[in-house]
Amino acid sequence: MKLENTITSENINQKLLNVRYAVRGPIVDRAAQIERELVKGVPKPFERVVRANIGDCHALGQRPFTFIRQVLALASCPQLVSIADVPSDVKERVRTILGDCIQGSVGAYSPSMGLRAVRERVAAYLRARDGVPAAPEDVCVGAGASDVIKSVLTMFAGEAAGKPPAVMIPIPQYPLFSGTLSELGIAPAEYFLDEDKNWALSTQELERSWQQASQDYAVRALVVINPGNPTGQVLSRENIEEIIKFAYDRDLFIMADEVYQENIVSKPFFSFKKVMHEMGGPYSSMELASFVTCSKGWAAECGLRSGFAELVRLQPRVRAAFEAARGVMQCPTVLGQCVLHCVMKPPVPGEASYPQFARELAEVRRTLTERTTTAYRTFNTIPGYSCNPIDGSMFAFPRIEIPARAQAAAQERGMAPDEFYCLRLLEETGVCVVPGTGFGQVPGTFHFRTTILHPREEFQHMMDSISRFHHKFLQEYA
Amino acid sequence: MKLENTITSENINQKLLNVRYAVRGPIVDRAAQIERELVKGVPKPFERVVRANIGDCHALGQRPFTFIRQVLALASCPQLVSIADVPSDVKERVRTILGDCIQGSVGAYSPSMGLRAVRERVAAYLRARDGVPAAPEDVCVGAGASDVIKSVLTMFAGEAAGKPPAVMIPIPQYPLFSGTLSELGIAPAEYFLDEDKNWALSTQELERSWQQASQDYAVRALVVINPGNPTGQVLSRENIEEIIKFAYDRDLFIMADEVYQENIVSKPFFSFKKVMHEMGGPYSSMELASFVTCSKGWAAECGLRSGFAELVRLQPRVRAAFEAARGVMQCPTVLGQCVLHCVMKPPVPGEASYPQFARELAEVRRTLTERTTTAYRTFNTIPGYSCNPIDGSMFAFPRIEIPARAQAAAQERGMAPDEFYCLRLLEETGVCVVPGTGFGQVPGTFHFRTTILHPREEFQHMMDSISRFHHKFLQEYA
Numbered sequence: 001m002k003l004e005n006t007i008t009s010e011n012i013n014q015k016l017l018n019v020r021y022a023v024r025g026p027i028v029d030r031a032a033q034i035e036r037e038l039v040k041g042v043p044k045p046f047e048r049v050v051r052a053n054i055g056d057c058h059a060l061g062q063r064p065f066t067f068i069r070q071v072l073a074l075a076s077c078p079q080l081v082s083i084a085d086v087p088s089d090v091k092e093r094v095r096t097i098l099g100d101c102i103q104g105s106v107g108a109y110s111p112s113m114g115l116r117a118v119r120e121r122v123a124a125y126l127r128a129r130d131g132v133p134a135a136p137e138d139v140c141v142g143a144g145a146s147d148v149i150k151s152v153l154t155m156f157a158g159e160a161a162g163k164p165p166a167v168m169i170p171i172p173q174y175p176l177f178s179g180t181l182s183e184l185g186i187a188p189a190e191y192f193l194d195e196d197k198n199w200a201l202s203t204q205e206l207e208r209s210w211q212q213a214s215q216d217y218a219v220r221a222l223v224v225i226n227p228g229n230p231t232g233q234v235l236s237r238e239n240i241e242e243i244i245k246f247a248y249d250r251d252l253f254i255m256a257d258e259v260y261q262e263n264i265v266s267k268p269f270f271s272f273k274k275v276m277h278e279m280g281g282p283y284s285s286m287e288l289a290s291f292v293t294c295s296k297g298w299a300a301e302c303g304l305r306s307g308f309a310e311l312v313r314l315q316p317r318v319r320a321a322f323e324a325a326r327g328v329m330q331c332p333t334v335l336g337q338c339v340l341h342c343v344m345k346p347p348v349p350g351e352a353s354y355p356q357f358a359r360e361l362a363e364v365r366r367t368l369t370e371r372t373t374t375a376y377r378t379f380n381t382i383p384g385y386s387c388n389p390i391d392g393s394m395f396a397f398p399r400i401e402i403p404a405r406a407q408a409a410a411q412e413r414g415m416a417p418d419e420f421y422c423l424r425l426l427e428e429t430g431v432c433v434v435p436g437t438g439f440g441q442v443p444g445t446f447h448f449r450t451t452i453l454h455p456r457e458e459f460q461h462m463m464d465s466i467s468r469f470h471h472k473f474l475q476e477y478a
Numbered sequence: 479m480k481l482e483n484t485i486t487s488e489n490i491n492q493k494l495l496n497v498r499y500a501v502r503g504p505i506v507d508r509a510a511q512i513e514r515e516l517v518k519g520v521p522k523p524f525e526r527v528v529r530a531n532i533g534d535c536h537a538l539g540q541r542p543f544t545f546i547r548q549v550l551a552l553a554s555c556p557q558l559v560s561i562a563d564v565p566s567d568v569k570e571r572v573r574t575i576l577g578d579c580i581q582g583s584v585g586a587y588s589p590s591m592g593l594r595a596v597r598e599r600v601a602a603y604l605r606a607r608d609g610v611p612a613a614p615e616d617v618c619v620g621a622g623a624s625d626v627i628k629s630v631l632t633m634f635a636g637e638a639a640g641k642p643p644a645v646m647i648p649i650p651q652y653p654l655f656s657g658t659l660s661e662l663g664i665a666p667a668e669y670f671l672d673e674d675k676n677w678a679l680s681t682q683e684l685e686r687s688w689q690q691a692s693q694d695y696a697v698r699a700l701v702v703i704n705p706g707n708p709t710g711q712v713l714s715r716e717n718i719e720e721i722i723k724f725a726y727d728r729d730l731f732i733m734a735d736e737v738y739q740e741n742i743v744s745k746p747f748f749s750f751k752k753v754m755h756e757m758g759g760p761y762s763s764m765e766l767a768s769f770v771t772c773s774k775g776w777a778a779e780c781g782l783r784s785g786f787a788e789l790v791r792l793q794p795r796v797r798a799a800f801e802a803a804r805g806v807m808q809c810p811t812v813l814g815q816c817v818l819h820c821v822m823k824p825p826v827p828g829e830a831s832y833p834q835f836a837r838e839l840a841e842v843r844r845t846l847t848e849r850t851t852t853a854y855r856t857f858n859t860i861p862g863y864s865c866n867p868i869d870g871s872m873f874a875f876p877r878i879e880i881p882a883r884a885q886a887a888a889q890e891r892g893m894a895p896d897e898f899y900c901l902r903l904l905e906e907t908g909v910c911v912v913p914g915t916g917f918g919q920v921p922g923t924f925h926f927r928t929t930i931l932h933p934r935e936e937f938q939h940m941m942d943s944i945s946r947f948h949h950k951f952l953q954e955y956a
Contacts, residue, residue: 005793006698006731007698007796008796009795011639012796013632013633013634015635016632016633016799016800017799019802024590056580056587058586059581059583064583066557069554072551072555073552073555073558074551077548080558083561102536105537105542107536107780108536108780108781109532109534109780146806146807155485155490156491158493160489176806183632251484300585301585302585302587303583304584304813305811315486318485318487324498325657325661328499328654329624330624330780331783333621333781333814335550335781335811335814336811
């Protein structure tokens with residue numbers, strides 16, 4: 001008997017069936033549906049959907065940086081260089097980048113690890129950031145951090161020492177990790193961040209998680225997200241040292257997701273690379289992968305897909321295998337690489353574009369500072385909400401009390417309590433946030449992640465909507 | 479005892495160690511090294527390296543299409559819309575695309591399957607091409623065809639019916655397939671194209687290959703490359719019908735790599751989608767994935783990373799799993815999607831950009847026609863060379879006789895005879911081509927793949943260099 005389909009849910013790669021990515025999950029699909037209903041005139045208790053599910057600054061109204069966009073325009077269409085009102089440093093930058101493109105065209109493939117000029121710029125940025133040597137050969141440019149994180153995780157798929165592989169990830173975590181581990185067939189070895197201590201990362205908890213996972217798995221790597229996503233904390237230098245020692249003792253490869261390093265409000269940022277180096281031997285000879293993206297930071301050019309991994313001290317044969325697999329996919333987008341070049345070396349005082357760049361940067365920083373403060377303050381005024389201080393990132397991850405009767409109502413509908421809560425929030429206010437379930441949380445606790453970078457009025461509208469909804473929800477289910 | 483490295487060639491994902499991609503392989507690395515030696519003044523028997531290893535038209539001197547580049551410039555930097563000398567249809571196009579970007583910014587994430595406006599354009603293109611219904615929902619936009627081909631192949635990883643998976647690929651093939659199958663742990667079930675019949679694809683050979691592979695593997699899908707890469711043939715409608723019937727009988731999912739469909743010199747192109755539809759039931763209800771990219775065709779914008787898969791009649795749960803895995807990687811580059819929009823709907827008569835577009839297109843088509851003819855003719859004049867007519871693509875894949883003594887010399891150096899030949903060619907003439915070994919070939923036959931789209935003078939220089947080298951090589955090893 002012939003099957004209806006050659007690929008079915010029974011014979012498809014079963015790992016794909018487990019991939020979840022709540023940031024673009026069912027609540028977000030429902031938000032899109034509601035938007036279409038609103039357009040059709042279906043009556044709702046609100047006028048518009050407020051999307052707070054994804055860290056996408058441009059979608060929330062941040063204006064692109066003029067310098068970056070002028071560079072992109074001229075790199076795409078060099079004939080426009082004759083335009084008088086494009087600053088001289090834009091023209092100079094375009095000449096530099098196109099000078100490294102074959103035939104001066106962004107339409108030619110670049111080397112698969114990225115243009116030489118871009119990798120050198122990245123290395124210079126890393127040296128300036130850390131005061132530690134950095135080599136262009138260690139830089140792998142990709143289509144955003146997600147792309148290169150997946151490539152690095154791929155190295156850990158498959159058995160090691162006769163055991164299936166596991167990688168340690170924080171809970172809560174950014175679901176790129178859980179989703180990609182599912183696809184690759186790598187078990188997540190979860191360690192909990194301590195919400196009561198502002199999402200601190202304790203080595204006892206790392207040890208507990210490692211011990212438990214090691215019974216059945218070869219634990220290969222430790223993912224640390226700093227600044228935290230969705231949790232927004234910034235690790236102290238001492239904490240990073242402890243983590244590095246732990247990883248050394250357990251022979252774990254450290255993957256440092258540091259994509260929010262330029263979105264910090266007050267605390268200092270220490271990269272794992274810098275701390276490792278300054279700790280000296282044996283730690284300074286450990287391998288490391290760390291990640292930066294143009295989708296975050298001040299540029300926040302999510303749609304242009306550019307980011308990089310710095311891969312330090314890989315064994316040459318390992319590096320060769322990594323590069324071969326990257327090479328099959330040809331190269332990252334060259335216009336994305338232009339953005340990365342700009343982000344790694346923005347205009348400096350004395351350059352023609354600097355005054356405008358400085359104004360635009362100040363506005364982005366001001367907004368972040370204001371929103372983190374307001375979100376923290378407001379969430380802590382809602383009864384049943386508590387929210388840790390937000391050191392960085394672009395999110396709040398408040399904890400919410402959900403009454404027992406509401407939990408029961410959720411269970412009846414086959415939903416997690418926070419999913420039920422967020423869906424009700426969406427249906428009644430149009431505010432679209434992501435339930436804590438999508439990131440992981442201590443069982444019995446409930447959260448959601450919301451972006452906080454909306455324009456001031458929209459932000460206030462969102463906070464008011466959430467507050468009013470919660471009061472009503474408590475009344476209904478108390 | 480602590481290991482030096484946490485990831486070693488022993489404990490890395492072993493599948494990665496088998497990934498090969500000859501198009502960017504060791505001979506190409508050597509070419510780059512020689513280029514650096516030339517810059518340093520190291521004496522060589524030639525003045526420059528001629529890179530003929532990769533199908534990259536811009537790198538070979540093709541000028542970008544003005545319309546596409548103007549659209550990119552304005553989409554990046556909409557303030558430039560005030561420029562008087564940008565045609566009105568460029569401005570109109572940019573308005574259309576940005577109208578579908580959140581906040582009108584290419585810096586915001588798009589939906590993970592692509593912008594609605596772009597998917598609709600793709601569907602319209604497919605309908606016009608085939609005269610067959612096509613839906614935007616079936617279109618998955620990605621960072622080039624490679625990206626989406628890998629995603630489709632991922633569905634076949636893992637056991638099915640208790641057997642490890644295999645996917646049928648032609649030999650010679652484009653090594654994206656063999657490389658990606660290695661990474662995914664899917665066995666290649668190889669079927670040979672018949673060089674003596676202009677690289678025809680016979681169903682007997684498909685059957686032989688399937689029978690053999692089925693003993694140990696669950697054979698899941700059939701990859702067909704039409705026009706052929708590296709082989710350049712275009713399949714007849716009758717041949718496509720036979721292939722579809724074979725796939726139907728063996729319950730195989732067809733993956734039609736049709737990326738060179740716009741690079742055909744004379745023969746008509748029939749898409750698998752069209753032929754399947756016109757064959758009627760039961761064939762018209764088969765699933766299908768077909769692939770198009772902006773890196774090939776007339777636009778040939780390799781560096782901008784855009785392409786798509788049309789995925790027809792997938793089971794809804796299968797589609798959902800596919801889309802979830804794509805969603806984790808966020809979205810394809812939005813500027814790449816702008817290019818795809820332009821390629822799917824280039825300027826038409828009456829639009830301001832049309833006259834220039836038409837001139838540029840005519841030049842690209844003229845070059846392709848001229849080079850395919852000249853390459854075919856010239857290769858067949860070299861003693862010991864034979865080359866099938868080139869119907870399409872941008873490559874020649876001549877067969878070369880390698881004397882027994884040269885084969886022995888290769889063996890002494892641990893190289894395949896064609897690798898040895900191509901390396902010698904590079905060292906003595908600076909011409910960098912890819913040995914047939916990288917694509918697969920009937921054992922005992924030898925080939926190389928060369929791009930043929932160089933500027934006329936460079937092309938002549940390359941053909942002369944190859945011809946002279948071969949005479950010398952034959953003298954040396956006869």
